[in-house]
Amino acid sequence: MSTWTNWVGNQTCAPAEVAAPRSEDELAQLVADATRRGVQVRVAGAGHSFTPVVATDGLLLDLRGLAGIRSIDAERRRVVVGPSTTIGEFGEPLWEQGLSLVNQGDIVAQQIAGAVSTATHGSGLRLGSFSSGVRRMRLATARGEIVEIGEDEPDRLHAAQVAVGMLGAIAELELEVAEAYRLRERIEHWSWADAWEPFEELAREHRHYSFFWMPSEDSAALYGLAQPGVALVDRCHVKIYDEVDASVPDSQEPHRRVGPAHVIYPMVYEPNFHELEYFVPFDRGREALAAMRELMLARLPSSIFPMEVRTVGREEALLSHSYGRDTVVISVSGTPGTEYGPYLRDVDRLLGEFDARVHWGKLHFLTREQLFARYPRADEFIEMRRTLDPGGTFLNAHLAPLFA
Ligand SMILES: Cc1cc2nc3c(=O)[nH]c(=O)nc-3n(C[C@H](O)[C@H](O)[C@H](O)COP(=O)(O)OP(=O)(O)OC[C@H]3O[C@@H](n4cnc5c(N)ncnc54)[C@H](O)[C@@H]3O)c2cc1C
Known part of the structure; x- marks a missing residue:
C-alpha cells in the first residue's frame, strides 16, 4: 500500500488503490469499476491544498x-x-496566441482542475x-459516464x-x-493606516491591490518578504499591479518590474x-481587517505569519467564496509543529461574525449549519451531487459531513 502526502506535509492518506489513466475512456472505466465494487474515489491534483480534500482510503x-x-x-x-495542466503551463502558449489567463494567484504549481475545484x-x-x-x-461521473456540462445549462455549470471533486473526475476543461x-508592478512598504484607510478606493482603482501586514519581527522573513x-x-x-501598453518597456527593476502578466504574478x-x-x-x-489586526496583536506570539489581504469580484458558482458578492480575502497561517489550532479557531469565530465563507483548499472549521447559512445555494449543489453520485463514490470523511 502506498501513501500520499500533500505539498505542505500536513495531510497524508493510504489509498488501497492508485491508478493513473492515460485516456478519458480508461478514467471512466476505472471510476465505474470502483463504484460497482463500493470503493470510494478521489482525484489528486498537485497536492497544494491544506485541507484533506484529496484524502481517501479507496x-x-x-x-x-x-x-x-x-x-x-x-x-x-x-x-x-x-x-492536470498546471497554471504555469498556460503562460507561454497563450502569450504566443495573443492571450493571457484572466488573473493569477500567488503560485503556478496547481493543476487547473485542482485550482478550479476549490475556486483558486x-x-x-x-x-x-x-x-x-x-x-x-x-x-467522468460515478456511473462511469462522461457528462459534458456547458453554457447552455447555466445552473449545472455553476454547480460544476x-x-x-464531488461531482466526478474532471476530464477536460474549456x-x-x-x-x-502586460503589468507594471509597484511594491512598497506602507503603514497600516496608509494601506487600510483607503482600502476600498485602492481596490477599485487598481487591477490588483493586495498587501501582507506583518504582526511581528519574524513575519516578513517567513514569506520571503524581508528587506534588509x-x-x-x-x-x-x-502590491499594486496595473496594465500598461506597449509604450512602457519591459523591466526587471526590483519592485518595479514590467512584463507579461504570467511573468509578473508568481x-x-x-x-x-x-x-x-x-x-x-x-x-x-x-x-473585518481592523478586527483581525487587533486580534493578531493580542494573540502574539502564535500569530507570527503575515496576514494577506486580497479581493475577488462576485461570481456565480454555487460553492464559490464570492457567490453573489464582491469579497475581501483574509489569510493567516499557523506555524507547523506548534499549537496553532486555538489561534485559528479565534480567527474563525471572529470572521464568522462577518458572514465569512471559506477557501475549500485552506484550513477551515465550517459546519454544515454554517454552510447552509453562508452559501445561499448549497442545497442545489447537494441535490446535483446526489443525482450524479447517489452512492457517494466521490465523498470522503472530510467532505461527507458537509455535503452528503
Ligand atoms: C504555496 C501555496 C500558494 C497558494 N496560493 C493560492 C492563491 O494565490 N490563491 C488561491 O486561491 N489559492 C492558493 N493556494 C491554494 C491552492 O490553489 C488550492 O488549494 C488548489 O486547489 C490546489 O490545486 P492542486 O492542483 O494542488 O489541487 P489539490 O490540492 O491536489 O486538489 C484540490 C481539490 O481538487 C480536486 N481535483 C483535482 N483534480 C481534479 C480532477 N481532475 N477532477 C476532479 N477533482 C479534482 C481534488 O480532489 C481536491 O478536492 C495556494 C496553496 C499553496 C500551497
Whole structure:
C-alpha cells in the first residue's frame, strides 16, 4: 500500500488503490469499476491544498497522463485543456496566441482542475476566480459516464465550476481567457493606516491591490518578504499591479518590474506554513481587517505569519467564496509543529461574525449549519451531487459531513 502526502506535509492518506489513466475512456472505466465494487474515489491534483480534500482510503487517481493544452481559439478567447495542466503551463502558449489567463494567484504549481475545484483566485475586484472562467467541462461521473456540462445549462455549470471533486473526475476543461496583457508592478512598504484607510478606493482603482501586514519581527522573513534594513513590524508589504501598453518597456527593476502578466504574478514559497483563508463581504472588509489586526496583536506570539489581504469580484458558482458578492480575502497561517489550532479557531469565530465563507483548499472549521447559512445555494449543489453520485463514490470523511 502506498501513501500520499500533500505539498505542505500536513495531510497524508493510504489509498488501497492508485491508478493513473492515460485516456478519458480508461478514467471512466476505472471510476465505474470502483463504484460497482463500493470503493470510494478521489482525484489528486498537485497536492497544494491544506485541507484533506484529496484524502481517501479507496482509489486515488493521478491524472497527470491527461495533461496539456488541446486547442486554443484566439478569436473566441477560449482554451481547451486536460485537467492536470498546471497554471504555469498556460503562460507561454497563450502569450504566443495573443492571450493571457484572466488573473493569477500567488503560485503556478496547481493543476487547473485542482485550482478550479476549490475556486483558486488572485486579487482584483473586477476579476473572478479560475472557476468563473470555466465555460465547459467533461466529467467522468460515478456511473462511469462522461457528462459534458456547458453554457447552455447555466445552473449545472455553476454547480460544476466549484465542486471540490464531488461531482466526478474532471476530464477536460474549456476556459475563457483574456487578451494578452502586460503589468507594471509597484511594491512598497506602507503603514497600516496608509494601506487600510483607503482600502476600498485602492481596490477599485487598481487591477490588483493586495498587501501582507506583518504582526511581528519574524513575519516578513517567513514569506520571503524581508528587506534588509527595513523594519516591517505593523507595516504592510503592498502590491499594486496595473496594465500598461506597449509604450512602457519591459523591466526587471526590483519592485518595479514590467512584463507579461504570467511573468509578473508568481511568487515562490517554502512549505513552512499551514494556511486558513476566509472571505468576507467587500462592504464589511475594512471593519473585518481592523478586527483581525487587533486580534493578531493580542494573540502574539502564535500569530507570527503575515496576514494577506486580497479581493475577488462576485461570481456565480454555487460553492464559490464570492457567490453573489464582491469579497475581501483574509489569510493567516499557523506555524507547523506548534499549537496553532486555538489561534485559528479565534480567527474563525471572529470572521464568522462577518458572514465569512471559506477557501475549500485552506484550513477551515465550517459546519454544515454554517454552510447552509453562508452559501445561499448549497442545497442545489447537494441535490446535483446526489443525482450524479447517489452512492457517494466521490465523498470522503472530510467532505461527507458537509455535503452528503
Ligand atoms: C504555496 C501555496 C500558494 C497558494 N496560493 C493560492 C492563491 O494565490 N490563491 C488561491 O486561491 N489559492 C492558493 N493556494 C491554494 C491552492 O490553489 C488550492 O488549494 C488548489 O486547489 C490546489 O490545486 P492542486 O492542483 O494542488 O489541487 P489539490 O490540492 O491536489 O486538489 C484540490 C481539490 O481538487 C480536486 N481535483 C483535482 N483534480 C481534479 C480532477 N481532475 N477532477 C476532479 N477533482 C479534482 C481534488 O480532489 C481536491 O478536492 C495556494 C496553496 C499553496 C500551497
